[in-house]
Amino acid sequence: MTTGSSRELPVCTCPLVDSATGAEATVVAIACADRDACRLRVMGVYEGATVSVIDKKHCLLVDVRGTRLALGAELAEGITVLTRGIPAS
Amino acid sequence: MGTPGSAPASGALRVAIIGNPNTGKTTLFNALTGLRQRVGNFAGVTVERVEGGFQMPDGRRITVVDLPGAYSLAATSPDERIALDVLRGHDGREPRPDVVLVVVDATHLGRNLFLASQVCELGLPVVVALNQVDAAAARGITVDVPALIHELGVPIVPTVASRGEGLDPLRRALVAAATLPAPTPRFALDESAETTAARYGWITDVIARTVRQRASASGSASDRIDAIALHRLGGPILFLVVMALVFQAVFSWATPVQDAIESGVLGVGHAIGQLVPEGDLRSLVVDGVFAGVGSVLVFLPQIALLFAFISVLEQSGYMARAAFLMDRLMRRVGLNGKSFIPMLSGYACAVPGIMATRTIEDPKDRLATILVVPLMSCSARLPVYTLLIGAFVPAMPLLPGLDLQGATMLAMYLLGTVAALGVAALFRRTLLRGPVRPMILELPPYRWPSPRSIAIIVWQRSVLFLRRAGTVILALSIVLWALATFPRTPVAPDAPPAVAQETQLANSALGRFGRAIEPAVAPLGYDWKIGVSILASFAAREVFVSTMGTIYGVGDAGESALADALRAERRPDGTAAYTPLIAVSLMVFYVFALMCMSTIAVTVREAGGGRIGWRWAAIQFAYMLALAYGAAWLVLVVGRAMGLG
Numbered sequence: 001m002t003t004g005s006s007r008e009l010p011v012c013t014c015p016l017v018d019s020a021t022g023a024e025a026t027v028v029a030i031a032c033a034d035r036d037a038c039r040l041r042v043m044g045v046y047e048g049a050t051v052s053v054i055d056k057k058h059c060l061l062v063d064v065r066g067t068r069l070a071l072g073a074e075l076a077e078g079i080t081v082l083t084r085g086i087p088a089s
Numbered sequence: 090m091g092t093p094g095s096a097p098a099s100g101a102l103r104v105a106i107i108g109n110p111n112t113g114k115t116t117l118f119n120a121l122t123g124l125r126q127r128v129g130n131f132a133g134v135t136v137e138r139v140e141g142g143f144q145m146p147d148g149r150r151i152t153v154v155d156l157p158g159a160y161s162l163a164a165t166s167p168d169e170r171i172a173l174d175v176l177r178g179h180d181g182r183e184p185r186p187d188v189v190l191v192v193v194d195a196t197h198l199g200r201n202l203f204l205a206s207q208v209c210e211l212g213l214p215v216v217v218a219l220n221q222v223d224a225a226a227a228r229g230i231t232v233d234v235p236a237l238i239h240e241l242g243v244p245i246v247p248t249v250a251s252r253g254e255g256l257d258p259l260r261r262a263l264v265a266a267a268t269l270p271a272p273t274p275r276f277a278l279d280e281s282a283e284t285t286a287a288r289y290g291w292i293t294d295v296i297a298r299t300v301r302q303r304a305s306a307s308g309s310a311s312d313r314i315d316a317i318a319l320h321r322l323g324g325p326i327l328f329l330v331v332m333a334l335v336f337q338a339v340f341s342w343a344t345p346v347q348d349a350i351e352s353g354v355l356g357v358g359h360a361i362g363q364l365v366p367e368g369d370l371r372s373l374v375v376d377g378v379f380a381g382v383g384s385v386l387v388f389l390p391q392i393a394l395l396f397a398f399i400s401v402l403e404q405s406g407y408m409a410r411a412a413f414l415m416d417r418l419m420r421r422v423g424l425n426g427k428s429f430i431p432m433l434s435g436y437a438c439a440v441p442g443i444m445a446t447r448t449i450e451d452p453k454d455r456l457a458t459i460l461v462v463p464l465m466s467c468s469a470r471l472p473v474y475t476l477l478i479g480a481f482v483p484a485m486p487l488l489p490g491l492d493l494q495g496a497t498m499l500a501m502y503l504l505g506t507v508a509a510l511g512v513a514a515l516f517r518r519t520l521l522r523g524p525v526r527p528m529i530l531e532l533p534p535y536r537w538p539s540p541r542s543i544a545i546i547v548w549q550r551s552v553l554f555l556r557r558a559g560t561v562i563l564a565l566s567i568v569l570w571a572l573a574t575f576p577r578t579p580v581a582p583d584a585p586p587a588v589a590q591e592t593q594l595a596n597s598a599l600g601r602f603g604r605a606i607e608p609a610v611a612p613l614g615y616d617w618k619i620g621v622s623i624l625a626s627f628a629a630r631e632v633f634v635s636t637m638g639t640i641y642g643v644g645d646a647g648e649s650a651l652a653d654a655l656r657a658e659r660r661p662d663g664t665a666a667y668t669p670l671i672a673v674s675l676m677v678f679y680v681f682a683l684m685c686m687s688t689i690a691v692t693v694r695e696a697g698g699g700r701i702g703w704r705w706a707a708i709q710f711a712y713m714l715a716l717a718y719g720a721a722w723l724v725l726v727v728g729r730a731m732g733l734g
Contacts, residue, residue, distance in 0.1 A: 030282075032527075035165055035450065039529050041285040042161035044200050048286050054312070057321060058417040059426075059528060065199035068311070068534075070413050072425065072527030 108192030229303030381566020423517030435465030
């Protein structure tokens with residue numbers, strides 16, 4: 001976990017599945033099967049993209065560029081994000 | 090600068106339409122060409138290749154081909170592969186288009202421009218239709234079109250496809266674009282992490298320079314609906330309520346129209362019968378044609394309603410939510426939620442259901458889904474279920490709005506659905522073993538379905554059904570009538586009509602053939618008449634009802650008369666030939682058996698074609714027949730052991 005200077009909450013990296021609901025997060029790494037990674041990137045979840053988790057159920061509901069994506073939990077496990085806040089886990 | 094678009098050889102300009110799913114691409118295609126086709130609101134409704142055309146005022150012909158919805162040119166699904174092959178000119182049957190029309194959704198430009206920018210790198214002239222500008226304006230989104238044209242370097246025309254706005258400027262832009270050079274490529278056409286990030290980075294900059302969005306205070310209406318529709322507890326309850334309403338409506342709303350059709354068919358059959366002289370010709374018209382085709386025709390309202398409801402679920406965006414809800418269940422059987430969409434379409438018809446599997450990326454997931462889609466009770470089973478339930482299941486009330494007849498019907502649908510899940514699990518653990526693929530699914534914003542496009546779908550499907558009634562079912566009805574009528578058996582002139590008919594039928598070619606195959610169906614408790622009807626219905630399930638209609642010669646008496654005839658039928662020992670138990674066993678047989686030539690043909694094609702396709706189609710046919718026979722037998726044995734029937 002890396003901390004940085006911030007107004008109130010530390011910046012940290014965590015799997016997307018653990019990032020706080022409603023908080024914006026920046027994708028820093030995608031670790032999953034090549035074709036899934038390729039699919040994620042073209043749908044807007046690429047390294048450097050800003051995403052935010054809307055809801056966590058058996059899948060993750062994510063806002064990506066104004067569209068709603070449902071991502072399987074194991075995929076969201078493999079997406080590392082940089083986020084401001086305390087991981088939900 | 091790229092190379093100018095080559096002049097079309099035939100004189101007709103060829104335009105290919107491409108766009109992300111849910112951009113209104115198919116609606117725009119319909120509006121441009123007037124050609125009727127399905128419109129969808131979830132990934133990949135446009136699975137068939139559809140071509141249309143229009144003519145410019147100067148007489149110039151423009152041909153338009155509607156490509157499947159695609160998020161990128163990465164070709165990760167069969168749908169995207171088709172689109173890429175056509176655009177690159179690699180599809181042997183399809184000439185390369187002269188101009189590409191990219192449809193982008195003005196409310197989701199940040200994602201839609203990804204595909205648009207890739208298409209700009211194919212070396213073809215491009216026109217962009219900026220669609221749904223009305224929805225964008227309603228959400229406070231303003232697009233600076235001249236600035237966007239400058240950024241992309243291609244003509245852009247704002248449109249509202251659902252209202253037909255912007256069509257003339259778009260047509261002119263398409264014709265003009267054919268003489269323009271192709272846009273200059275910006276990035277390599279690959280899907281590497283670096284290129285994708287660079288492309289999205291560029292898009293972010295373009296959006297910043299061309300799009301203004303008024304800040305909105307509250308969440309969107311879609312999010313508020315999703316709070317209920319995707320709720321852990323509320324979501325599944327809402328889903329069950331929606332499905333129950335759909336099925337109840339299909340049966341109760343259709344009844345008055347069915348009654349009207351039945352009396353209409355009776356009236357026409359009777360009137361025409363009077364015009365034809367007494368004899369074999371009148372028998373052919375009344376007992377052959379009207380009995381056969383008429384008994385199937387009455388199911389048109391139910392089939393039309395079922396297609397209407399499935400289309401509403403698709404277009405409103407609810408289908409994607411159902412896939413999301415079902416993901417948890419589908420994972421247990423080794424598939425993901427995406428496979429649920431083709432399965433749900435299978436309730437209407439297995440053919441579009443199997444074609445909808447093209448949006449599934451993983452080949453094993455796709456094949457497993459194809460193999461089980463025909464287990465979902467389709468609209469062609471409705472006539473069989475309705476006839477048998479109407480004849481043998483009392484309308485005993487169970488719950489408010491649900492009686493025993495409705496519950497029996499629901500049980501048949503559930504049985505097929507549960508079997509589909511079980512068989513999928515079996516395939517994913519044996520022939521199609523592999524890890525469960527994680528789901529990546531777009532949940533499109535909720536939209537009001539377009540009544541016009543629902544009407545088009547219902548019309549198309551009704552025409553298809555009527556065409557089948559007018560060809561396959563008509564031909565089979567005439568053949569079966571001939572087999573049941575000849576050779577003639579002399580009967581005593583004073584014999585009652587029922588006895589005379591029975592004697593004639595028993596000695597006819599059909600009767601003899603039926604008794605020859607009777608041993609095959611006897612273990613299920615069926616007599617030769619059911620055996621013959623089952624055999625005839627391997628062409629199409631609804632033929633079962635028309636064959637029964639022909640055998641019992643109820644041509645001018647209608648469906649309720651057929652139900653009466655079935656109830657009154659006696660075995661030689663005087664016991665009832667059809668009991669409620671046999672009716673249930675027969676319905677269970679129809680739940681599982683694959684009796685549809687169209688489904689077999691589409692499975693062959695979609696499972697890989699050629700020998701591989703035939704192999705999977707054979708596996709599908711064989712397992713479903715074995716399941717049907719085994720389950721029908723089990724129902725009979727268990728039922729009898731319980732003292733039923």
